[in-house]
Amino acid sequence: MGVNLDKPHLWKQDVAASVDMYNAWFMEFAPQAFRNTRIGTTASVEAALAATGNLTDIQPNLLRQRPEILPTLRMSTCPPIAVDRLIGLASVNPGVVKCMEKEGKVPGRMPVGLLNAELQKIADIIEKMADPDIFVWLARGDQPSDAEVHRAATIVADRLCGAVANPIIRNAQEQRQLAKIKAWLEARGYQQLVAGDGTTFDGMTPGTFSFRMNVPVTVGDKSVNIPVDAVIMPLDRAVGQLPVFIEAKSAGDFTNTNKRRKEEATKMQQLRADYGPAVEFNLFLCGYFDSGYLGYEAAEGIDWVWEHRIDDLAEFGI
Structure with a gap:
């Protein structure tokens, strides 16, 4: 059972709430x-x-x-x-x-x-x-x-x-989103890994998380690193199991999100090709993501959490 991908009856009201949240942030902080x-x-x-x-x-x-x-x-x-x-x-x-x-x-x-x-x-x-x-x-x-x-x-x-201008705003919004995830996790006993300590995604201990962690995948005959915004090892998950992967996504208009929607699907496919169908790759959304975008991601098996309902993270077992 999904968290949000299988609840299209909620999408319209969530899109409206997410747009309002992004616009409020933009007016105050952008x-x-x-x-x-x-x-x-x-x-x-x-x-x-x-x-x-x-x-x-x-x-x-x-x-x-x-x-x-x-x-x-x-x-x-x-x-x-x-x-x-x-x-x-x-x-x-x-x-x-x-x-x-x-x-x-x-x-x-x-x-x-x-x-x-x-x-x-x-x-x-x-x-x-x-x-x-x-x-x-x-x-x-x-x-x-x-x-x-x-x-x-x-x-x-x-x-x-x-x-x-758009990259400047997008970078500021991403930093804010990751700070929101960090605060939510730490309030529940999670600890952020020290940057550069050498811990890899498959060596994380339960109750830890990291931002912008590189995950190696095979592309053709080469091994390349793909960055993942948030990598979270749930408290009740055993060492050696896969963590939860989350991409922080924000958008200030509907057009760009539909142009970029294949990016997440490609990343999901690369991860699952190397690490199997058990890979959990989800999105953390704020802004202009319409039903077309959501339907595309849902069809690819990608679930999401809206920032205005961040507590849904718990439904991923985090």
Whole structure:
């Protein structure tokens, strides 16, 4: 018997309650999460401006030593330049830009002379297209005041954070969800494992739990680790038995959840392929999860607990 997957008569009212809960959290805490990230990002932008002579002296050596500042530089132009647009405008090797963007480094095997030539193309485009309405000192040809630099850095930080607003909010919501699970478990005598103590999911003792634990699975002919948000070993379960796996999921709209619903099914299939049909893989939901999403997960044998009814965790034997 399931906890929620077999009770479709409750889904509609649970969806409404979950949406209300997410919206209440968003209105109260999401702006602060975004502002906190923007404060840190502003400091990083100010450091990048200082390193580039406030966008007046962008050198290949700097980009080679600090490739992670490229997103900041792309958001400093008018208009802001997307990755593929920069590649086209600068006629630069796509691998150079994508390596800098995705990995925060430059290609290790490219000869220095060739790499510097590619980086100079990027620098030339950034300097040519630097936004004069943000970096007002460029037209004046003098040094900016501290207030002007801070103002410009804040604007660029807004652009950077705006491009990743959803991940910022999703990360803050996930942290809150895991804190809720932690409080619920500890109130019932569970102990969190110390991060890095070497305990694996199949070596957990009863009454322990861990967050973001890696579980190895076989994909093709390779062994890969898949991260699981919460791994809980029930108090009455014997050592050596499988723990309960829980994924914390939140969503601020219905569209994205239906795009992402296959992710959980894939993870479930990978776990069961390696560890058998006894694997318990469940969801901890808050936000916009409609009947289409719930029906898909239920058909895959995935159950869930709504955050607004967190005590349902007990029905998994936890």
